[in-house]
Ligand code: SF4
């Protein structure tokens with residue numbers, strides 16, 4: 001019996017969707033490992049970047065989307081510039097994060113990362129550039145750690161690393177227009193940020209995670 005194996009028949013639907021929506025050819029990866037060898041966060045990841053790519057090729061959607069790796073990726077692009085197959089791995093990580101977020105799959109230990117991302121973007125949209133005090137205050141409030149790093153604040157004030165007042169930015173309307181155009185912080189997005197259900201979910205996941213960690217230690 002003859003078997004015809006073509007490029008198209010061996011690709012998983014997960015891989016096909018990713019390649020279509022993200023525009024990156026995951027199938028071009030030949031597992032050289034250069035991406036993982038250069039990744040500065042690899043030591044913290046549950047799967048190395050090349051493993052994420054391989055799992056994507058194999059259609060292991062659930063495992064990929066529930067991995068810590070996609071949330072820990074710092075988008076530093078080291079892997080992207082090292083890849084001999086010119087695969088933009090950082091872009092793939094970003095795509096996978098968006099998919100995981102859409103499906104509500106966020107590992108317990110990393111629930112604060114999407115929250116931080118959203119507060120960060122909202123901060124830039126509001127002030128035109130980063131207003132650290134606003135970011136810290138909002139993040140502490142919504143993550144439930146009200147007094148986190150609070151004792152560092154006086155030192156940072158004295159060294160003029162942070163200011164009580166928001167920065168003054170000329171043409172702030174232009175920045176807001178960019179956000180509006182990109183649609184990344186449209187109304188639906190803001191509603192999600194302040195969605196009590198999501199905040200409650202984040203907090204409860206965090207508490208459960210801490211209890212589980214304490215029981216295991
Ligand atoms: S560097 Fe590129 S080809 Fe090599 S393992 Fe990573 S993704 Fe695959």
Ligand code: SF4
Nearest residue numbers: 039073074076077079
């Ligand atoms: S972009 Fe992400 S996966 Fe790639 S090297 Fe940087 S931290 Fe690692």
